[in-house]
Amino acid sequence: MTTINVGLLGLGTVGSGVAKIMLEDANLLTQKLGYDIRLAKVCVRNLNSTRNFSPPAELLTQDANDIIGQPNIPLVIELMGGLEPARTLVLKALDAGQHVVTANKALLAIHGREIFQKAAETGRAVKFEAAVAGAIPVIRVLKEALTANRIQSVFGILNGTTNHILTRMTQDKMTFQAALGEAQEHGYAEADPTNDVEGFDAAHKLLILTALAYGVQPQLADIHVEGVTQLEPADIAAAAEFGYVIKLLATSALDPKSGLLEIRLHPTMLPANSLMAGVNGVMNAVAIRGHACGDIFLSGAGAGMMPTASAVMGDVIEASRDLQPAASPKVPALGWQNLQSWSVKPQDETQMAYFLRFTVIDKPGVLSAISGVLGRHDISLAQVIQKGHDKERGGVTLIILTHEAKEKNLLTSLREADELDCLTAPTRLIRVENRL
Amino acid sequence: MTTINVGLLGLGTVGSGVAKIMLEDANLLTQKLGYDIRLAKVCVRNLNSTRNFSPPAELLTQDANDIIGQPNIPLVIELMGGLEPARTLVLKALDAGQHVVTANKALLAIHGREIFQKAAETGRAVKFEAAVAGAIPVIRVLKEALTANRIQSVFGILNGTTNHILTRMTQDKMTFQAALGEAQEHGYAEADPTNDVEGFDAAHKLLILTALAYGVQPQLADIHVEGVTQLEPADIAAAAEFGYVIKLLATSALDPKSGLLEIRLHPTMLPANSLMAGVNGVMNAVAIRGHACGDIFLSGAGAGMMPTASAVMGDVIEASRDLQPAASPKVPALGWQNLQSWSVKPQDETQMAYFLRFTVIDKPGVLSAISGVLGRHDISLAQVIQKGHDKERGGVTLIILTHEAKEKNLLTSLREADELDCLTAPTRLIRVENRL
Numbered sequence: 001m002t003t004i005n006v007g008l009l010g011l012g013t014v015g016s017g018v019a020k021i022m023l024e025d026a027n028l029l030t031q032k033l034g035y036d037i038r039l040a041k042v043c044v045r046n047l048n049s050t051r052n053f054s055p056p057a058e059l060l061t062q063d064a065n066d067i068i069g070q071p072n073i074p075l076v077i078e079l080m081g082g083l084e085p086a087r088t089l090v091l092k093a094l095d096a097g098q099h100v101v102t103a104n105k106a107l108l109a110i111h112g113r114e115i116f117q118k119a120a121e122t123g124r125a126v127k128f129e130a131a132v133a134g135a136i137p138v139i140r141v142l143k144e145a146l147t148a149n150r151i152q153s154v155f156g157i158l159n160g161t162t163n164h165i166l167t168r169m170t171q172d173k174m175t176f177q178a179a180l181g182e183a184q185e186h187g188y189a190e191a192d193p194t195n196d197v198e199g200f201d202a203a204h205k206l207l208i209l210t211a212l213a214y215g216v217q218p219q220l221a222d223i224h225v226e227g228v229t230q231l232e233p234a235d236i237a238a239a240a241e242f243g244y245v246i247k248l249l250a251t252s253a254l255d256p257k258s259g260l261l262e263i264r265l266h267p268t269m270l271p272a273n274s275l276m277a278g279v280n281g282v283m284n285a286v287a288i289r290g291h292a293c294g295d296i297f298l299s300g301a302g303a304g305m306m307p308t309a310s311a312v313m314g315d316v317i318e319a320s321r322d323l324q325p326a327a328s329p330k331v332p333a334l335g336w337q338n339l340q341s342w343s344v345k346p347q348d349e350t351q352m353a354y355f356l357r358f359t360v361i362d363k364p365g366v367l368s369a370i371s372g373v374l375g376r377h378d379i380s381l382a383q384v385i386q387k388g389h390d391k392e393r394g395g396v397t398l399i400i401l402t403h404e405a406k407e408k409n410l411l412t413s414l415r416e417a418d419e420l421d422c423l424t425a426p427t428r429l430i431r432v433e434n435r436l
Numbered sequence: 437m438t439t440i441n442v443g444l445l446g447l448g449t450v451g452s453g454v455a456k457i458m459l460e461d462a463n464l465l466t467q468k469l470g471y472d473i474r475l476a477k478v479c480v481r482n483l484n485s486t487r488n489f490s491p492p493a494e495l496l497t498q499d500a501n502d503i504i505g506q507p508n509i510p511l512v513i514e515l516m517g518g519l520e521p522a523r524t525l526v527l528k529a530l531d532a533g534q535h536v537v538t539a540n541k542a543l544l545a546i547h548g549r550e551i552f553q554k555a556a557e558t559g560r561a562v563k564f565e566a567a568v569a570g571a572i573p574v575i576r577v578l579k580e581a582l583t584a585n586r587i588q589s590v591f592g593i594l595n596g597t598t599n600h601i602l603t604r605m606t607q608d609k610m611t612f613q614a615a616l617g618e619a620q621e622h623g624y625a626e627a628d629p630t631n632d633v634e635g636f637d638a639a640h641k642l643l644i645l646t647a648l649a650y651g652v653q654p655q656l657a658d659i660h661v662e663g664v665t666q667l668e669p670a671d672i673a674a675a676a677e678f679g680y681v682i683k684l685l686a687t688s689a690l691d692p693k694s695g696l697l698e699i700r701l702h703p704t705m706l707p708a709n710s711l712m713a714g715v716n717g718v719m720n721a722v723a724i725r726g727h728a729c730g731d732i733f734l735s736g737a738g739a740g741m742m743p744t745a746s747a748v749m750g751d752v753i754e755a756s757r758d759l760q761p762a763a764s765p766k767v768p769a770l771g772w773q774n775l776q777s778w779s780v781k782p783q784d785e786t787q788m789a790y791f792l793r794f795t796v797i798d799k800p801g802v803l804s805a806i807s808g809v810l811g812r813h814d815i816s817l818a819q820v821i822q823k824g825h826d827k828e829r830g831g832v833t834l835i836i837l838t839h840e841a842k843e844k845n846l847l848t849s850l851r852e853a854d855e856l857d858c859l860t861a862p863t864r865l866i867r868v869e870n871r872l
Contacts, residue, residue: 021584021728031651032583116769126769129581135729137573137581143771145565145573147468148457148749155872215467215772224783234826235864238793238835242819249869260781267866269791274872275714275735287872292457292746293571296736299711300729310728313584333552333562335579336651345696347660355705357674383678390670399674428671430703433685436591436710436723 004320005040007067007098009089010079011060014103014130015042016053017309018077018316023055029317034337037320041067052305064089069096074323077312078102087111094118094126099322101315103130103308109204113217125322127315132205133158133284135307136300137314142212142288149290151213153253158205160282160302161189161196162228162248166267167280170236170245176229188282198227199248203265206250209286210263213252218263226266235267244269245277275299348408353382353432356402358417359395359425366422367398373420377413379405395424401432440756441476443503443534445525446515447496450539450566451478452489453745454513454752459491465753470773473756477503488741500525505532510759513748514538523547530554530562535758537751539566539744545640549653561758563751568641569594569720571743572736573750578648578724585726587649589689594641596718596738597625597632598664598684602703603716606672606681612665624718634663635684639701642686645722646699649688654699662702671703680705681713711735784844789818789868792838794853795831795861802858803834809856813849815841831860837868 006022008015022029022039029037042055043064067073068089076093078100080086086107093100095118102108108115108131119126129139133156142151157163161183168179180197183189195201203225211217228248239246249268254261270277275297279285284302289295301307321331360366371381380403387397402410414427442458444451458465458475465473478491479500503509504525512529514536516522522543529536531554538544544551544564555562565575569592578587593599597619604615616633619625631637639661647653664684675682685704690697706713711733715721720738725731737743757767796802807817816839823833838846850863 017728025584028586029584119769135732137577140576140581141573143767144754145576145750146746147753147771148461148465148746150464153871211770214778215770215776216778217775218780222780232864234833235793235866239791239866241821242837244868246866251869255781258781261778262781262786264783264786269866269868270872271870275711276872278711278714290746292453292742294737294743296571298734300732306728307730310582310585310726314581317583318580331579333555334647334651335583339653340651342650342652342697344654344658345691345694345698347700350698350700355675357671385677397670401678428668430671430675430682430705432680432705433591433687434707435589436706436712
C-alpha cells in the first residue's frame with residue numbers, strides 16, 4: 001500500500017487539529033482512501049510550547065528545510081499564518097515540486113497572484129479550503145461543483161468574531177464594547193481585535209471568493225470595507241422594527257445592468273426571514289446564486305481547531321489523490337474502499353421525544369387515565385395542553401409532548417390507550433427532533 | 437486542445453437542461469477547463485417530442501448503441517429515469533469502459549450495489565450528485581470535503597414536493613388535500629403523487645446519503661418510512677404552539693450508545709429557530725454533523741430543469757478531468773485557466789436601499805427639511821418612523837428607509853443635511869440588502 005508523507009508548517013490551534021486527525025484517525029483515512037497519509041514532520045517555532053495536541057517529539061523540528069524541498073515529502077501544509085516567512089516557504093515548496101495546502105487568507109489575498117502563478121508554472125496544486133469560512137466547503141463548491149454556472153452573486157458572513165458580537169448585540173441588547181469585551185474574555189476575539197472588527201479578515205476572504213466566482217483578482221484597495229465598531233444597539237433595534245437583522249455581510253455580485261462587479265463589505269440589513277439572518281454566534285455562511293443552480297446556501301463553523309482542520313484535511317486528501325499511481329477513478333463511487341458493517345437500529349428501539357394528539361370525550365378523569373397508561377410504560381410528560389371541543393374529530397383535544405422515550409413503549413402505551421372508552425378518534429403521533 | 441465527447445441518454449426536463457448548458461455555455465466551460473466538452477449524441481424515445489430545449493436534430497438518435505460502447509464517447513450521462521433499461525445501459529457502459537453520470541436515485545438505491553461493484557471492477561466512475569437534493573452539492577461534500585470526519589448524523593429535507601405541501605399547510609393553514617391539489621396544478625406534484633407524498637423518493641435519497649456517510653448500504657425494507665398524507669392542519673398548529681415546525685425529515689444518525697445507525701423518514705417536529713425549519717417551498721436542505729467539522733448546513737433547489745442540470749454538469753466536468761492527459765494539478769487554483777477582466781463597480785455608483793437614523797431637535801419642520809434635502813438628490817422614502825427623545829444622543833430619533841438610490845447621491849444629501857441646524861448628532865447609515 002502506498003504511503004503519502006505530509007509535512008506540516010505550524011502547530012498552533014489549527015495545526016494541532018490537523019496533526020490530531022492525521023495521528024488519531026489514520027485508520028479511518030486508510031479505510032476510505034485505500035492508502036496511508038502519514039504525518040512525516042512538523043516544523044514549530046518552539047519545541048517546548050504547550051499545545052492543544054502534541055505529536056511525538058521525534059516528528060518535531062525547528063528547521064523548515066526538513067520539510068521544504070524534501071523529496072520524500074510531496075505535500076506541505078502551511079499553517080504558520082502571517083505573510084513571511086509563509087510566502088517564501090510556499091513559493092520554495094512549489095518550486096521544489098511539492099503540493100501546498102494552506103489556511104492563510106491574508107497570504108492569498110495579498111500574494112495570491114504570485115503564488116497561483118508559481119503553482120501554474122510548476123504544475124503543482126495550491127489548495128486553500130480552510131482559508132475561507134472554516135469547515136464550510138465553499139471553495140470546493142465554487143471551484144468544482146458549480147463550474148457549469150455563470151455565478152451571479154456571492155453573499156457571506158465570513159467572520160465569526162463579528163457575527164458573535166452582532167448576535168449578542170441583537171439578542172441581548174448589548175453595546176458593541178460590552179459584546180467585544182465578552183468575546184475577548186471567551187477567546188472569540190483577540191486582544192487586538194482590529195483585523196476582525198474593522199472587517200479586514202472578512203474582506204480578505206471576500207477577495208478569495210470573488211476570484212473563484214468570477215476569475216478576477218481585485219485588490220483590497222479596490223473595495224469598500226467597513227467594520228462593525230460604529231454600530232449601536234439603537235440601529236439594531238430600529239432594523240428589527242422594519243423586519244431586518246444587521247449582519248457584517250460580504251457582497252460580491254455581478255450587476256447585470258453595468259456589467260460591473262459589486263464587491264463590498266459593510267454592516268448590512270438583511271430580511272429577518274432569510275436563512276442568512278438566522279446564522280448566529282461564531283457560525284459563518286455563504287449564499288451563492290448561479291444561472292443554473294439557483295440559490296445555494298451553506299453554513300457552518302467558520303473557525304476553531306477541529307472545523308478548520310477538517311477543511312485542511314479535505315484538501316490534503318484531494319491533493320494526495322493526485323499523488324497516487326494512475327488509478328481511474330480516483331475516488332470510489334461511495335467514497336469508501338470497502339463496505340462497512342454498521343447495523344440499522346430497529347425502529348422499535350428508537351429513543352426520542354414524541355408529540356401526541358388525543359381526541360377525548362369531555363369528562364373528568366380522562367387526563368388521568370391517559371397519563372396513567374403512559375406512565376405505566378415509562379413515558380414521562382414534558383408538556384400538556386388541553387384544548388376546547390374539536391367538532392370535526394368529535395371531542396376535546398389533548399396534546400402531550402413527552403420526554404425522550406423508547407418507541408416500543410410508546411406504541412404499546414398508545415395501543416393500550418386506544419382501548420380506553422374516552423378516545424373518540426385515532427391518536428396522532430409525530431416524532432420530535434431536538435438535535436437540529 | 438482536447439475535446440471530450442459526451443453521450444446523453446434521455447432528453448426530459450433535466451436532460452434538456454444539460455443539453456442547454458453544454459450547447460449554450462460551451463465557451464464558459466472552455467474558459468474554466470482549458471478543453472472542450474462536446475455533446476456528441478443524445479438518445480431519445482421519440483425524435484419528434486416537444487421539449488424545453490431542442491438540440492440540433494443531427495445529434496438525436498433513438499438507438500442507445502450510438503452512445504453505449506462507442507469508443508469516441510468516453511462519458512455517458514443517464515437521465516432516462518426508471519429502473520430498466522437504465523440499469524442495463526449503465527452496466528453496459530461501464531463494461532465498455534465509459535464513465536457514467538446519473539441523476540437516477542431509484543436506480544442507485546435499488547441497484548446501487550451491482551452498479552458500484554461493476555464500477556470498481558472496471559475502474560470507471562459512477563457519479564450521481566444530481567440524484568440527491570438537486571443543485572446542492574451534498575454528494576461531493578460528504579464524499580470528498582468531509583472525508584477526514586467521522587460522520588455523526590445527516591438530516592435532510594430531500595423532497596421538494598412534500599416540502600412545498602407542508603409549507604402551504606403551515607403558512608396558509610391549508611389541508612393536505614388542498615395543498616396537494618394546488619401543487620399538482622402548478623406542476624410541483626405529479627398526477628400520481630405516491631412516490632413523493634408517501635416518502636419513497638426521499639427514502640431512496642436517504643439510503644444514498646447513508647451509504648456515503650457511513651459506508652453502508654441498507655435496503656429500503658430496513659427503514660421506517662412514513663409520508664405526509666396523514667398530517668392535519670391541527671398537528672401543524674399544535675406544533676407551532678410548542679415552538680416547532682413539522683417537516684418530512686430524513687434522519688441518518690449514529691447512536692453513540694448502541695453503536696447502531698438510526699435511519700428513518702417521517703414527519704418530524706423541528707425547533708422553529710433551526711435553519712432546517714426555515715427551508716420552505718420546493719427547497720431542499722441537508723445538515724451534516726462530523727466529529728471535526730461540527731455542523732454543516734446546505735440548502736438549495738432540490739429539483740427543476742436547470743438546478744439539477746447544474747449538478748449533472750459538475751459531475752460531467754469532474755469525470756472529464758480524469759480523461760485529460762496527465763496534467764497535475766487537474767484544477768487550477770482558482771478554477772479558471774486565465775484571469776477574467778471584470779471591473780469593480782465604484783462604491784459611489786452602488787445602487788441599493790438605505791437605512792438612515794437621524795437625531796434631530798424636536799420642533800416643527802424638521803422632517804420636511806430633511807426629506808426636502810433627500811428629495812432634491814433623488815432619494816425617495818420607503819418608510820419613516822419618528823421616535824421619542826433619545827437622551828444619550830440629545831434629540832428625537834427619525835428613522836428613514838429609502839427606496840433604491842445611488843450611493844453618491846445619498847452621501848451628498850447626507851453631507852447637505854449635516855449642515856442643517858436641526859441635527860444634534862451624526863447620522864447613522866446602514867445599507868439594506870433585499871436579494872437574500
